[in-house]
Amino acid sequence: MDDFKIQACQARVRSNKEDAKNIFRLELEGCKMGIAKPGQFVCLAPLDHSSAMARPFSIFFYDMFAGFLVIYYKAVGKNTELMKSLQAGQSIKLWGPLGNGISSDGIPRLPGDLHKDIPVPEGVAAWLICGGMGFASLNLAIRELNQFFPRSVLFYGGKTKSEMVSLDKDPYRVNQEIIVATEDGTAGYTGLVTDLFVQKILENPGKKILVITCGPKPMMAKVAEICEGQEFDCYVILETIMACGIGVCLGCSIKTTAGMKRICHDGPVFDAKEVIWDEI
Amino acid sequence: MKSEAALQIEKRQRNNHDEVDLSVEIAGLKLQNPIMPASGCFGYGEEFAQIKGFDPSRLGAIVSKGTTLLPREGNPQPRIYEHKGGMVNWIGLENPGIDEVIATKIPFMAQFGVPVIINISGFTIEEFAHMAILLDPVKAVSAIEINISCPNVEGGRIPFGCDPLIAAEVVKAVREVTTLPLIVKLTPNVSEEMIGQIAQAVEIAGADAISMINTVKVENVGGITIGGLSGRPIKQTALNMIRIVRRFVSVPIIGMGGIYTVEDVVEFLKARCNAVAIGTANFSNPLVMMKLKDGLEKYCLENNITNLSQFHGAENH
Numbered sequence: 001m002d003d004f005k006i007q008a009c010q011a012r013v014r015s016n017k018e019d020a021k022n023i024f025r026l027e028l029e030g031c032k033m034g035i036a037k038p039g040q041f042v043c044l045a046p047l048d049h050s051s052a053m054a055r056p057f058s059i060f061f062y063d064m065f066a067g068f069l070v071i072y073y074k075a076v077g078k079n080t081e082l083m084k085s086l087q088a089g090q091s092i093k094l095w096g097p098l099g100n101g102i103s104s105d106g107i108p109r110l111p112g113d114l115h116k117d118i119p120v121p122e123g124v125a126a127w128l129i130c131g132g133m134g135f136a137s138l139n140l141a142i143r144e145l146n147q148f149f150p151r152s153v154l155f156y157g158g159k160t161k162s163e164m165v166s167l168d169k170d171p172y173r174v175n176q177e178i179i180v181a182t183e184d185g186t187a188g189y190t191g192l193v194t195d196l197f198v199q200k201i202l203e204n205p206g207k208k209i210l211v212i213t214c215g216p217k218p219m220m221a222k223v224a225e226i227c228e229g230q231e232f233d234c235y236v237i238l239e240t241i242m243a244c245g246i247g248v249c250l251g252c253s254i255k256t257t258a259g260m261k262r263i264c265h266d267g268p269v270f271d272a273k274e275v276i277w278d279e280i
Numbered sequence: 281m282k283s284e285a286a287l288q289i290e291k292r293q294r295n296n297h298d299e300v301d302l303s304v305e306i307a308g309l310k311l312q313n314p315i316m317p318a319s320g321c322f323g324y325g326e327e328f329a330q331i332k333g334f335d336p337s338r339l340g341a342i343v344s345k346g347t348t349l350l351p352r353e354g355n356p357q358p359r360i361y362e363h364k365g366g367m368v369n370w371i372g373l374e375n376p377g378i379d380e381v382i383a384t385k386i387p388f389m390a391q392f393g394v395p396v397i398i399n400i401s402g403f404t405i406e407e408f409a410h411m412a413i414l415l416d417p418v419k420a421v422s423a424i425e426i427n428i429s430c431p432n433v434e435g436g437r438i439p440f441g442c443d444p445l446i447a448a449e450v451v452k453a454v455r456e457v458t459t460l461p462l463i464v465k466l467t468p469n470v471s472e473e474m475i476g477q478i479a480q481a482v483e484i485a486g487a488d489a490i491s492m493i494n495t496v497k498v499e500n501v502g503g504i505t506i507g508g509l510s511g512r513p514i515k516q517t518a519l520n521m522i523r524i525v526r527r528f529v530s531v532p533i534i535g536m537g538g539i540y541t542v543e544d545v546v547e548f549l550k551a552r553c554n555a556v557a558i559g560t561a562n563f564s565n566p567l568v569m570m571k572l573k574d575g576l577e578k579y580c581l582e583n584n585i586t587n588l589s590q591f592h593g594a595e596n597h
């Protein structure tokens with residue numbers, strides 16, 4: 001292994017399939033990158049020639065030995081629409097892994113590496129709470145935490161069943177209890193995933209829980225607020241529009257209680273206590 | 281008959297002749313090639329140095345993010361927005377301040393063995409001079425780039441670079457306190473009549489080189505009230521203004537604004553720029569500067585260009 005944290009590669013599409021309404025699962029091969037930590041992401045060179053900014057996507061799964069990468073994307077605009085027509089065998093340019101992820105394995109870090117070391121106290125459960133596309137950032141976290149939290153639970157919230165991916169069918173997801181919430185009641189609990197979270201807290205009085213959350217900002221802010229009230233440790237995986245994705249343009253920089261932080265470089269994983277929600 | 285040694289020498293001379301000399305001289309600095317990052321699009325090189333295949337020592341120079349006298353947090357979100365094939369930014373000069381830049385950033389930048397250019401932004405003329413005084417004794421600094429696009433808080437917040445007299449005052453104040461080469465970075469947010477006068481004024485005041493253009497002002501785009509447009513949509517503006525400025529000054533020009541390809545680099549060199557800086561293009565391809573350096577070399581080989589000055593005069597006026 002060499003010292004470069006970020007590698008640019010020309011990846012080949014292995015498959016590209018719609019998995020839920022407007023949400024696609026993209027398998028790529030030939031990606032030579034180092035170890036990817038939970039919360040880290042890659043940037044794709046924009047497919048649209050009039051786009052100036054890199055396009056960030058969370059690493060759902062990465063096998064560094066095979067150079068095999070899986071991302072899930074939702075078609076929301078120019079580039080993600082173009083990504084829909086990527087065919088097997090086509091190549092795309094990407095670079096990563098980017099950002100500071102989560103680690104809990106006690107492996108010494110490279111100097112300058114800021115991966116959030118999440119302590120693993122005895123008897124604590126891990127609950128991962130996601131909404132919308134946020135599940136894509138949490139899969140690696142589950143893999144990492146599963147060594148310590150064999151009973152970790154994934155809360156997966158969405159508007160309606162047809163817009164939610166069939167996570168239980170993904171071969172690269174870790175075997176994991178998944179509790180689903182839909183706003184319209186088409187699957188699982190009816191209501192917001194944050195309400196489901198509260199209900200589960202009430203069903204488990206006194207339980208010590210560590211929370212990692214990723215999803216729309218209001219959802220994460222709510223989760224963070226609940227955790228604060230319960231004195232649970234809470235980590236959030238933030239998103240903003242990014243231009244460079246590597247920490248040089250300062251376009252994603254936010255004010256936190258620990259000073260200015262670049263979401264792409266110092267984050268995207270933050271201790272919820274550091275986050276000032278109005279600054280995002 | 282010639283000796284073996286003589287033949288060897290002849291062969292080497294012939295090879296040397298075939299090799300392209302990409303080096304250029306700017307403000308008394310010898311750059312190994314004309315490709316450098318644009319301020320604010322490269323940080324201090326720390327992140328780029330972490331990318332496999334990116335070698336800062338292959339650049340012509342490295343250029344810091346805009347530095348201010350005091351640390352600045354910059355503006356709240358949103359700070360960037362994609363627009364017209366380019367992007368708008370409203371970063372607000374977030375930087376750790378000149379003391380920290382001198383203490384930690386410049387030593388890092390210096391390790392690559394290429395000239396280190398420190399971009400400074402003041403809000404008063406005194407601030408510019410103050411920073412120059414602090415940079416003057418720092419051995420690792422090769423040149424100062426004076427960003428005169430920022431608002432003059434003692435002059436109704438009109439940017440220093442919008443008025444030839446005030447722009448000249450900034451340069452003069454800095455010139456008086458340092459012997460470091462001075463590159464003055466012009467804002468394009470002035471009329472075509474004005475840009476030539478501003479360039480001339482800063483040259484007379486002591487600029488050793490001019491860099492241009494900074495971002496183009498836009499209003500109310502993507503939640504940003506006043507921002508700067510960069511990238512592809514400003515290339516033509518940059519070239520137009522550079523051609524005007526070229527008629528007014530004889531100091532070297534570092535051209536920038538929407539450079540993405542080798543053809544763009546050549547276009548700027550033909551517009552009689554002596555070097556070029558790459559900003560926004562780094563974001564959609566972090567290896568673009570490496571690609572441009574290699575590509576320019578290849579272009580020159582294929583077009584029998586052995587020295588970049590051959591580009592000058594290649595454009596019809």
Ligand SMILES: Cc1cc2nc3c(=O)[nH]c(=O)nc-3n(C[C@H](O)[C@H](O)[C@H](O)COP(=O)(O)OP(=O)(O)OC[C@H]3O[C@@H](n4cnc5c(N)ncnc54)[C@H](O)[C@@H]3O)c2cc1C
Binds near residue numbers: 056075
């Ligand atoms: C760290 C990080 C990880 C991400 N991971 C994923 C992922 O795993 N799967 C996924 O589908 N998306 C992910 N995103 C969002 C994704 O990057 C954007 O949806 C994508 O860049 C949109 O590009 P576009 O050209 O299709 O859209 P555009 O045409 O540029 O914009 C369409 C709409 O998308 C919004 N948008 C544009 N860029 C972003 C952005 N960076 N973040 C949020 N909204 C944006 C715009 O405001 C606009 O409303 C992630 C973003 C970040 C910052």
Ligand SMILES: Cc1cc2nc3c(=O)[nH]c(=O)nc-3n(C[C@H](O)[C@H](O)[C@H](O)COP(=O)(O)O)c2cc1C
Binds near residue numbers: 249320345347509
């Ligand atoms: C995100 C961003 C930050 C910038 N910050 C600075 C800066 O701190 N100082 C400065 O003189 N110019 C700054 N610029 C302007 C660039 O150096 C350059 O002049 C401009 O972007 C045009 O070049 P480009 O089209 O290649 O990006 C910045 C530009 C961008 C896009």
Ligand code: FES
Binds near residue numbers: 241245248251253265
């Ligand atoms: S996106 Fe450029 S610094 Fe984060």
